[in-house]
Amino acid sequence: MRIAQVSPLWESVPPRLYGGTERVVSWITEELVRLGHDVTLFASGDSVTAARLEAICPEALRLITGCFNREAPMTLLLERAFGASDEFDLIHSHLDFLGFPVARRSQAPVLTTLHGRLDLPELESVYREFAEIPLVSISDAQRQPLPWANWQATVHHGLPRDLYTFQPRQGQYLAFLGRIAPEKCPDQAIAIATRAGIPLRIAAKVDPADREYFQERIEPLLDHPLVEYVGEITDAEKIDFLGDACALLAPYDWPEPFGLVFIEALACGTPVLAYRRGSVPEIIDDGVTGYICNHLDEFATAVEQVSLLDRRRCREAFESRFTVERMVQDYLDVYAQILNDRSTTALRSHLHPVITPALTAVAVC
Numbered sequence: 001m002r003i004a005q006v007s008p009l010w011e012s013v014p015p016r017l018y019g020g021t022e023r024v025v026s027w028i029t030e031e032l033v034r035l036g037h038d039v040t041l042f043a044s045g046d047s048v049t050a051a052r053l054e055a056i057c058p059e060a061l062r063l064i065t066g067c068f069n070r071e072a073p074m075t076l077l078l079e080r081a082f083g084a085s086d087e088f089d090l091i092h093s094h095l096d097f098l099g100f101p102v103a104r105r106s107q108a109p110v111l112t113t114l115h116g117r118l119d120l121p122e123l124e125s126v127y128r129e130f131a132e133i134p135l136v137s138i139s140d141a142q143r144q145p146l147p148w149a150n151w152q153a154t155v156h157h158g159l160p161r162d163l164y165t166f167q168p169r170q171g172q173y174l175a176f177l178g179r180i181a182p183e184k185c186p187d188q189a190i191a192i193a194t195r196a197g198i199p200l201r202i203a204a205k206v207d208p209a210d211r212e213y214f215q216e217r218i219e220p221l222l223d224h225p226l227v228e229y230v231g232e233i234t235d236a237e238k239i240d241f242l243g244d245a246c247a248l249l250a251p252y253d254w255p256e257p258f259g260l261v262f263i264e265a266l267a268c269g270t271p272v273l274a275y276r277r278g279s280v281p282e283i284i285d286d287g288v289t290g291y292i293c294n295h296l297d298e299f300a301t302a303v304e305q306v307s308l309l310d311r312r313r314c315r316e317a318f319e320s321r322f323t324v325e326r327m328v329q330d331y332l333d334v335y336a337q338i339l340n341d342r343s344t345t346a347l348r349s350h351l352h353p354v355i356t357p358a359l360t361a362v363a364v365c
Helices: 020-034 071-083 096-103 123-129 186-198 210-223 234-244 260-268 296-308 311-321 323-362
Strands: 002-006 038-043 052-053 089-094 111-115 136-139 150-152 172-179 200-205 227-229 245-250 272-275 290-294
Touching: 002 020, 020 150, 020 234, 020 260, 020 323, 038 071, 071 089, 071 096, 071 272, 089 096, 089 323, 096 123, 123 290, 136 323, 150 323, 172 186, 172 234, 172 260, 186 210, 186 227, 186 296, 200 234, 210 227, 234 245, 234 260, 234 296, 245 260, 245 296, 260 272, 260 311, 272 296, 290 296
Parallel strands: 002 038, 002 089, 038 052, 089 111, 111 136, 136 150, 172 200, 172 245, 200 227, 245 272, 272 290
Antiparallel strands: none
């Protein structure tokens, strides 16, 4: 199958440091190539892939400093990816709604995986306008604000089986991994750790939009002797960071569409402690691979009980539910469904001129 994978340009594919969507795009792309498909990846020029790379800009947009118009390469991405639609059997977009206007005019069928939150009020009118666009959700919870959209399937993320190493021994600290932002609540992670008297290591990036929040709300809390801020880390560094932790703290105060860091932790055998928000109940088995909490006091209890959890069960949950092989097979099933629907529609369109006169004649008689 000739497949185009269209990635955002903010990070390379895969990202050097933080980056969820582009990391998933990389895993999908490489697995499709391994399975023998003809894949073209539209991404930044510093991406690394076994597929055919169509480089839209020399490097990821987040790395570019100084005066620079970031809309220019995004416009070029839309034209190059969707303008050559006759070269592909299917285009798989990861641009959320940005690609909808060109997807509507594409010769090849376009499937869009939505990676972000959908509960913002301004989004509904956009999705109403493009209600025919086939969509994939990354969790059932993500769909809730737009239950009427053209959902084809829910495909949970998966990652390579050997990317992270299982660590059977419980570590001595709590981990917080991702980005510093109000909705991620790193301040609550610090409160939980200090209340429990257990060290907390924070590996997270700070986006420019969150710089003020970091400086005013979080940076003063980093002086606590139990708290260590290590900044952004690579995939290779995550192995020890997550594997050596007794648990991953995720006190997020927003409907997380899919916590990629959750399955990274499970792959290492590390339980996850999280609020009952968004996709959390779809990923974490309460009392088995972590604890799902409803308020701060429950987090304190969960930290005390984390030693009761079997880290091997965490790894088993990852291997049975969250591998790249399962994810890509789910996508191939959706691809086949869309192509079959397109073929059926084309066949009906082809037969329509022949059938209509006959039906009309019968109606007249």
